[in-house]
Amino acid sequence: MTAVTAVPETTGASGLVVDGLRKEFGGRAAVEGVSFTLRPGGSLGIVGESGCGKTTTARMLVGLETPDAGTVHLGGRDRSARARGRAERLARAREIQMVFQDPYLSLDPRISVSACIEEVLRLHFPLDAPARRRRVAELLDQVGLGEREAAALPRRLSGGQRQRVAIARALAARPQVLILDEAVAALDVSIQAQILDLLAGIRRDEGIGFLFVSHDLAVVRHITDEVVVLRAGAIVESGPTTSVLTSPEHPYTRLLLDSVPRPGWDPARISAGRRALA
Amino acid sequence: MTTAVDVTALRRRPGLRRLRVFGQGPLFTAAVLLLAALVAVALFAPLLAPYDPDALDLQATLAGSSTDHLLGADQSGRDVLSRLLYGARSGLLGPLVVVALSTLLGILVGVVAAWRGGRVDALLSRSMDLVFSFPGLLVAIMFVAVTGPGMTAPVIAMAVAYTPYVGRLVRSIAQQEKARPYIESYLVQGWSGWTICVRHLLPNIAPTVLAQSAINFGYALMDLAALSFLGFGVQPPTADWGAMINEGEGALLQGAMLPALAPSVCIMLAVVAFSIVGEGIADRVAKRDR
Known part of the structure; x- marks a missing residue:
């Protein structure tokens, strides 16, 4: 494992520190033992297929779900439990904000x-x-x-x-951290590019940390420094975006990369690879 | 070419287009006008009525339609038109209170159930089911049995009985609304649940609730008229449509239709008008959401 997941239990660490996050829905773990750190002003991607727990993770970070186990700290402040009182709600809101997937409903x-x-x-x-x-x-x-x-x-x-x-x-x-949950997935490709440019500029000017939840590897490659690959609620691989996406160590990451359509692309081979992995 | 034809067709019938109120058709407009007239009648009954509604004129007993009595007179010789006009007052006031109370209570119960979820939701939902399973009229009659005849007890009973109709609707649409990301974005911004519900959730579900309340108004009017007809509600000699039908029964046997028929028609028209308005608003909301 790389340094990204090596998280000390001690608070006082800066940035967004996520440790051993777990969430169950109806007895089934949607997220299991997810840990990572987003340094101040950094940009981290969470990738994986639909249902891998990436959105649930994002919702726990921002406080829309309460984790069953594990902790979330920002700048050393614990924000794992449900917020009590107005002051705490406001303090947390100034720590993390979120942009939702569907701009027509948000x-x-x-x-x-x-x-x-x-x-x-x-x-x-x-x-x-x-x-x-x-x-x-x-x-x-x-x-x-x-x-x-x-x-x-x-x-x-x-x-x-x-x-x-x-x-x-x-x-x-x-906010110190902005969570973007599939924030460009609902947009046309040309609009996507504009929004991604805009986000890159904002990060440069404001020094806000970005947490980018996406199934789109091209988007993640463009906008993040580090990446965490989730599969069935657990992290299978993490590290600097360029190295994970160019020389993946885990077969699942390789499968995700192979699944992106390109010249010479063979859906049948990918389906076979998926069966082999399962 | 077809577009051009459509445009001229519309231009040729400006009257029909002007009839559109609230994006609905002429039927909706007619219903709205009828209800507006009804309200005006209730407000200005003393100015409009040709006679004192309770004045007895035994010489006019069971008189038919004439220039003296447009809708005839009842068994005691009271002018049916005047009683009809005054009857609009209790006819609208009772349902108004029922609908206002049941809408307020229903919104409160429905929003709290949807927002809190879990055990609170289960408790409130089961309570609504319980109220729902009692016939409203029966509960109202039980209230009357305890407190004696009059409008207060039946109105309160009906308000409680109508609450689940509003509450169930509010609960289900508030649940849908709560799951929308715009509500979640307010949570992420740090607003309290109370503020989000009052400032954002309620205004967004209000049109749907209004539609249900308009339909309930018609049914409440009918139920309260039924109570008065049975002698549990408005007491004679006060002019009230339900009570008038009851009093007109005898006249019916003696061949005079108007004393019972006129209030029946009024009740029917009002109930249908309220239903059309309610359905129209619901239609409008459905179109907006699409």
């Missing part, structure tokens, strides 16, 4: 773009109205949206524009 249909970002600012920061408006414009500008989009309701926007809104909304709380 925005309140009744709330305009600028209002949905202003809400976050009002909840988290003691700004007066003009300062809040300035900050909203700044955040929208950062994701490439203007005044016209600011006044619009989500239904007037395209999928790519909505995902930009979702990113701006997540950035509004000034």
Whole structure:
């Protein structure tokens, strides 16, 4: 195993430290003993097929699910148990924010773009109205949206524009870590590229850590430094993205890489490989 | 070419297009107008009624339709039209209270059940099933047996009896809504569950609840009229549609249709209008969500 998974039990470590995470649904473990570290400002990918537990892992990190075992620390602060009280909720929100897969469902249909970002600012920061408006414009500008989009309701926007809104909304709380759960999977390929560029720029400027949950190896290769490969809820391989994706050690990772369509690609061989692995 | 034809066809019938209210057809518009008229009648009954609804005129007993009494007079010679107009008051006020109370209670129970889930949900859902399994009219009559005739007890009983209709609907649509990522994104932002429910979940499910409440209004009107007809609700001599049908029974045997028929038609029209409005709103919501 590489250094990524070697996590000391002691708190005080910086970055996002995940140790021995476990979650059961109906007696079956969806996630089992998942550990990794995301250094401050780093970018880590979680890859695997549908149902491998990557989304469940992301939901535990952000607090939408409570782990059955294991811990999640950010900057040394424990956030494994359910949040108690307003102060704790707000503190956690400023630690980790999330961008969801489907931009058509992740925005309140009744709330305009600028209002949905202003809400976050009002909840988290003691700004007066003009300062809040300035900050909203700044955040929208950062994701490439203007005044016209600011006044619009989500239904007037395209999928790519909505995902930009979702990113701006997540950035509004000034989180240390941004979790992107299949955040470009629902978008057209050309829009995907724009959003990935945008995200790379944000990471460079803001120093936010990215946790990228994706089944798309090309996306992960583009945007992450380190990668964790999940299979049936457990980590099979982890390490620097380039080395894992160019010279995989585990047969499952190799299978994932072979599954990407390209010239000379043979679906029958891949299915055979999958059967051999099972 | 077909597009051009469609456009001219629409232009030629501006009247029909103007009839569209809330994106629904002429039937919906008619129902809305009927209900608006009903409310106006209830509010302005003293101005509209040609006679005192309780004034006896024994010379006019069982009079047929005439210029003096447009809808005739009942067995005691009271003007049927005037009683009908005044009857709209208890006819609307009772169901209004029933629907307001059952909607509030239903939203509370349904949202709490959906939001908390687990044991709270199980407890609230079983309680609603229990209330649901009692016929509302029977419970109302039991209340009356304890408190004596009058509208207060039946209205409270009916409000409780109608709560599961709203509560079950709210629970199921709130569960769907809660699972949507926009609600989860508010959780991730650090809002309290209470704030998310009141500010975001409720407004998004409100149109569907409104549709159900409009339909319930019609049924509550019918149930309360039935109670008054049976003599458990509004007491004579107060003008009330249900009570009027009861009093008109005797007149029916003596060949006078209007004293019983007129309030029956009013009840029917009101119930149908409320159903059409409710269904129309539900349609509209379904189209919006698609």
